[in-house]
Amino acid sequence: MQRTRGARTPALPALLLVGVLLVALNMRGPLVAVAPVVELVRDDLGVGAGTIGLLTSIPVLCFGLAAPFASLLIARTGVHRAVVASMAGVLAGTLLRSLGTEEAAIAGTVVIGLGITVGNIVVPVVIGRDFPGATNVVTAAYTATMNLGSTFTSALTAPLAAVVGWQLALASWGLMTVVAATVWTAALRRHVARAAAAGTTPPPPPAPVPGRSVWRRPVAWGLTAAFAGQSFAFYGTTAWLAVLLADEQGLSLEAAGVGSSLFQVLAVAGAFAIPALVSWWQRPYAVLLAVMALWFTLPVGLLAAPSLWVLWCSLAGVAQGGGITVIFIAIVRRSQGQTESRQLSAMVQGCGYSVGATGPLVVGAVHDATGGWTAPLLVILAAMTVMAVAGTASVGGRTPPVRREPGQVPAEEVQRG
Template structure:
């Protein structure tokens, strides 16, 4: 009976933690994207310009990079599971603070959101690597898919909510989803504590691990992630405008490109683990992802009329690109500490570069007067991702992380 009880507990814990991981992921992008559909109302109510409103989306991405070392410290002090709860409580506080008061309060809430999400960005891949052995790749795919689903939910539903209750309540209402994530995660902590009391202690961390900043592979992954994130944010910011200018599409029709870009990311996230299991070489999968990414700038330059196809392929690539980098981080980390530090360095450096994506792509358009140069800039970033990631993602994954 004791064995049966232990088996039941162990079977229940991953399921509850998986639900928690997915709910947390829904809240790691959605609250930021929620601002975009109500930009007009927000500008009018707060009496601010477009530049100030732009800070509500650019500040968090910058903090994703600059605050990653702070996030790593918080995780080390609080522990992985409690750090997730800290992240969600911070997201809740930032969401509510942003929805009340004047522009200063909105900016303060945005900073809190950025810091809290940074902790979540770093810690959730660590939790996945530790608590889902053998199915790490699949859970990573589900996590990255949930990031995009969260963004899609807020993009789709915030404007209708604002029509009913106003933009402040519409933004604040997403705090309900954060609250659900907190409840599920707290329940998961209790189950995990019960499991930890019955399970054998984890092995001690490896003593001979070099600092991550001295490992060339970690620098390569940082460059690959930076190129992936730079391309993602640059394309997300300007693709609808490009299509409106070049194809004569209305803004609303051009906005469909963003939907394709987000929805097809789910397919990419789940295709990558299958390819890793089949090919057994993460580096080869990463190169395949960059080839799909390249179809967007090349396709828009060579055959712009096929833009739905290029947007869909790039969507698959951006979802797959995020997944394969996270898989490589877990596969190359020998213990929890190295996983946390590698995740912090890769995401910190990557998001610091990503914050410049919309600015650089926009500046390239302004200076050149067209969209050829901006697309070549994106293509250059994809080449960097292929070279740096292909050399650093590794060959065969370790046995413990091989299953998909």
Template sequence: MVAILLFALNLRGPLVAVSPVLDVIAHDLGIGAATAGLLTSLPVLCFGLASPLAAWLLARSGLERGVLIALAGILAGTILRSLDGLPAALAGTVAIGLAITVGNVAVPVVIGRDLARRANSVLGAYTAALNVGSMLMLSLTVPIAMLTGWRVALASWSGLVVVAALVWWRATRGCAEGTAAAAASQDSEPDRAPVWWRRPVVWGLTVAFAGQAFAYYAVTAWLPLLLRDERGLDERAAGAGSSIFQILALVGAFGVPVLLHRWPGGRRVVALVCVAWLALVVGLLVAPAGWPVWCALGGAAQGGGITAIFALIVRHAHSVAENRRMSAMVQGGGYVVAAAGPTVVGSLREATGGWTVPLLVVLGAIAVLAVAGTLAARTPQPS
């Protein structure tokens, strides 16, 4: 459990650590805003496009070694990104994105295999750790950069990667023997479902995750500017709104497992998550003065949504091998769509000169999550 949570701290933090020093990086490297944006958008694209490759790697190496490979990739990418020059920064960013993709696919599979009886609770704690890692690096990167420069500030987080790798190795060293052979054996055994990717629940969860991830990355990218435009907030207050959106994810991450225990089917949980998402968008449209409440509800929704979808993957997988394949497909398809979220919303805001149309697009993504997620939750569980 400790190894999983330490691993999770490194699955979003290294990406968002760039955000508060992005303008400094752009000035130092002599690049424009669009190029600098690649340092945050490239990893999300990797999450989508590289998920099949991540599933293949985990099948060949085994879960235990696969996670160590992912941590090694995050470590190498973090150091490379801090070296001199734009090519190194981009190469390091891609390396981090590819390595985190392996982790994204691996964690739900590890939880479903080794902690199945507590899967909902562990998935909630995992989702919370993703947000804690993000907030930790968002909060501390700037103070470190003020003392040492942005390169050292970003590279300093490699220490957390090393700690996670040591704990993971210690926790799994007795399991690593034969994991690759076991994975190959699992892949050679036919799943009880004739063709796993034809199951409606797999496609339903893929579409639902696409809606969830699109809304999350679009709101994360543009919420500070929206609050400045619509409410006249200064940068500090707008940043506080973004912090509320990220921090309150902990409520959803820990609350959804409790609700799944009370409402095992999952339909009411998905519906409640979508209502909280809708409160964010509708609230900002019709009553923007209540933005702290809407940001809090949206934050709980984004933390609860990803927890609910991962719980449904674990619940509906027939085997460890199918869990890995479903995790790769759901996240691969979802993150490809999510990578377009900030660009689509930003383009619509520029074209219309306001936030109504962009927010309506986010509303459409939430509607997709609601319909696909409800249908997936209604699918009978495998016996």
């Protein structure tokens, strides 16, 4: 029996969309929670800068190195259960990190990184499968909400720590994870109940048709290279932008932090602008080129007209939010079915984040070797160039959406949750 149009009620996508956005709030917020209270953590735990650096670099390494294992977990548990497992990992890591010892802080950070890795891969699969008519818009909302989550966490952790201490301040973000998991579970239960009542549970999906591995698809390598360039540029810039502005413009670190804030916050505008541009131009490669034009203004502008740093940070902020969105949209558009979407997502993000994790180290090493910021900015510019070339060739032209596997929600997913 095929699914009927009535099988998908308006309430399901709405509730599921709320779940996606709540999950997105937990995809980056826990990673930046330590930064506002870093001095309190250092003093209380008696650790050095190296340990603090681990608390920010470990999750990004997990995004890359643990991606294949996350993909296997998703294949074994099912999509919806994988989302719950992701939130459980983030919650467990958040609580563990807040216990007040160096060992617990590092171990908790690893668990957070592993939990978010699963979420990174599974949410694009959910979006492509459960929102086939609104993939671009939901992807934009997802990536924008990730940035909002990090913004809220950065803004509120320090004031909260002043009242309850840094341990409870960090642990309190676990409440947001609990809410996300609860809403997600409620959406799934409603889906199962309505499908059973309507007698519209689809038949078991057909056996997968053997096909070429995503590792042998040129488009997969192109998207991987583009995402690697995006990640390297983003993390390299995030780590050193405030220091660069302080050195080059003579700003205090507090004033230089304004540039970093603009770079992060304006990503929301970039994420929401992408679907409109894709719908208007109908050419994702043209959208990517527009994004790259804005990205390039950061290194080029800081080299040519550094006094306009507010403008360059703002434009680059829009670009970095738009860059990750257009690549996530391309992962869904260029995949034929949820299995390939999961595999392609794991490949692109696994390799891309592995390269991105080296960004702060490489940019910092080049700065130390040259004693200035010209060479580091040229390194970031080179990463952006890789993204522009590889992405333009891979995100796709004026093509219709690819066909999906029979049955948007396979029976095994209804049973597994």
